[in-house]
Every structure is written in structure tokens, then in C-alpha cells.
Amino acid sequence: MSKPPAGSNRTGRKIGQKVKKTKLKASSRRWLERHINDPYVQRAKLEGYRARAAYKLLEINDKHEILKGATRIIDLGAAPGSWSQIAAKVTDSTEDDIRVAAIDFLEVDPIPGVRLLQLDFLDPTAPEKLKEAIGGTPDLVLSDMAAPTTGHQKTDHIRTMHLCEVAADFAIEVLAEGGHFLAKTFQGGTEKTLLDLLKRNFKQVLHIKPASSRSESVEMFLLAKGFKGRKNTALSEPEAEEEV
Numbered sequence: 001m002s003k004p005p006a007g008s009n010r011t012g013r014k015i016g017q018k019v020k021k022t023k024l025k026a027s028s029r030r031w032l033e034r035h036i037n038d039p040y041v042q043r044a045k046l047e048g049y050r051a052r053a054a055y056k057l058l059e060i061n062d063k064h065e066i067l068k069g070a071t072r073i074i075d076l077g078a079a080p081g082s083w084s085q086i087a088a089k090v091t092d093s094t095e096d097d098i099r100v101a102a103i104d105f106l107e108v109d110p111i112p113g114v115r116l117l118q119l120d121f122l123d124p125t126a127p128e129k130l131k132e133a134i135g136g137t138p139d140l141v142l143s144d145m146a147a148p149t150t151g152h153q154k155t156d157h158i159r160t161m162h163l164c165e166v167a168a169d170f171a172i173e174v175l176a177e178g179g180h181f182l183a184k185t186f187q188g189g190t191e192k193t194l195l196d197l198l199k200r201n202f203k204q205v206l207h208i209k210p211a212s213s214r215s216e217s218v219e220m221f222l223l224a225k226g227f228k229g230r231k232n233t234a235l236s237e238p239e240a241e242e243e244v
Contacts, residue, residue: 077145
């Protein structure tokens with residue numbers, strides 16, 4: 001479904017463009033140059049996705065088929081909406097039959113077939129509102145949530161891992177048996193308590209670094225496949241296979 005961009009691109013834009021010196025800070029100019037020359041950014045524009053993040057999900061799906069047969073999907077930390085775009089397509093979600101619910105504290109432009117909630121997922125009312133919005137039992141929970149960075153690596157890691165843990169608890173609460181959970185995490189080690197929780201409740205747990213994730217980025221993705229269901233799974237010993 002997803003192939004890495006070739007050395008050349010089909011947008012007509014040249015790779016290696018420079019940003020003219022303006023009042024921008026040097027660091028901002030370097031970021032802008034990297035962004036406009038990123039082949040995944042260019043490909044996203046060409047193929048109608050809102051962000052290059054679409055290819056992270058598509059690449060993970062190519063190998064692990066988490067979108068296959070999905071009927072209802074919840075997208076946590078959805079802005080700007082590229083994962084929700086994919087979710088709506090694979091579930092055949094429409095305005096008359098909503099099968100995708102998404103949430104972000106940032107405003108997201110409307111996406112056909114997606115019920116969007118502008119709300120912090122940590123708000124106590126968020127889980128119930130998401131369950132109401134999707135109108136059924138999801139078989140896939142996606143989370144691209146990350147806490148705003150502070151520049152202090154340990155602090156950023158802890159804050160994002162907390163979001164990952166909250167997302168995992170939510171997935172276990174709402175997923176259909178056999179469903180999957182995919183969440184962003186950071187390099188530096190996933191907390192043992194979270195891994196134990198996922199291994200108790202899912203058949204397989206993996207850490208993934210997609211090729212479309214920038215090499216210098218510390219992000220990784222945690223995939224838990226094959227939800228065992230809510231029949232006393234919390235009381236059993238961890239049995240899931242873990243891969244890196």
C-alpha cells in the first residue's frame with residue numbers, strides 16, 4: 001500500500017531548495033528547508049493527505065495489516081487528520097454512517113465520515129464522548145498523541161509515556177476482541193508497567209520505527225495486536241510475545 005518515495009519526486013519541485021535569508025531564525029530556516037525538501041511531505045500533498053504522518057500508519061499496516069477488516073476506528077491526537085483520512089477510507093465511513101471518531105485539543109478541519117471532537121483527551125469527559133461519537137465497538141484504537149516538548153528529553157519522555165498509558169487503558173476499555181492498539185512512544189524505554197499491561201491483554205506487543213519516521217526523531221510506535229477481550233485478562237500473567 002505504501003512505498004518509500006523515490007529519489008526524484010512527481011511534484012515538479014526540486015529537492016535541495018534553500019529558504020532565502022529573512023528575519024527567520026537560523027533554526028527555523030533549517031526546519032523549513034528540511035520540511036519543503038522532505039519527499040514524504042511532497043508525496044502527501046500529491047496524494048491528498050494532510051501530513052506525512054499518513055505514511056507511518058500505511059507502512060505499519062503494510063507489514064502488520066492492522067487496518068484489514070477494520071469496521072470502526074478511534075483516532076487519538078488526530079490533528080491535522082491524516083490518520084483519520086485513512087481510517088474513514090478503510091471503514092467506508094460516511095456522514096450518514098459514522099465509523100470513525102477522532103479527538104484533539106487542536107482544531108481539525110472537517111473530514112468526511114469522521115466525527116471530530118476538539119477536546120483534550122485527558123479531560124474526564126473525553127472517553128465517554130468518544131464512545132458516543134463512534135456509535136459502536138471499535139476494533140482499532142490509534143494514538144499519535146505527544147505532549148508539547150519542553151526541550152528536556154527526560155521530561156518530554158515521561159509526559160508522552162503518560163499519554164500512551166492513558167491511551168492503552170482506554171483501548172482496553174473499548175476495543176472489540178481481536179482488535180489492535182497503536183500508539184506513539186519515544187525511544188528511551190517503554191515503562192515495564194505499560195508493557196506488562198499490554199502483554200496481559202494482547203497476544204503480541206511490538207516496538208516499531210517506520211522508515212517514514214525521520215531518522216533523527218526519537219519517536220517510535222508501540223503496537224499491541226489481538227486484544228484478548230475483557231474476560232479477566234487483568235488477572236492473568238503476561239503471555240504476549242514482545243518484539244523490537
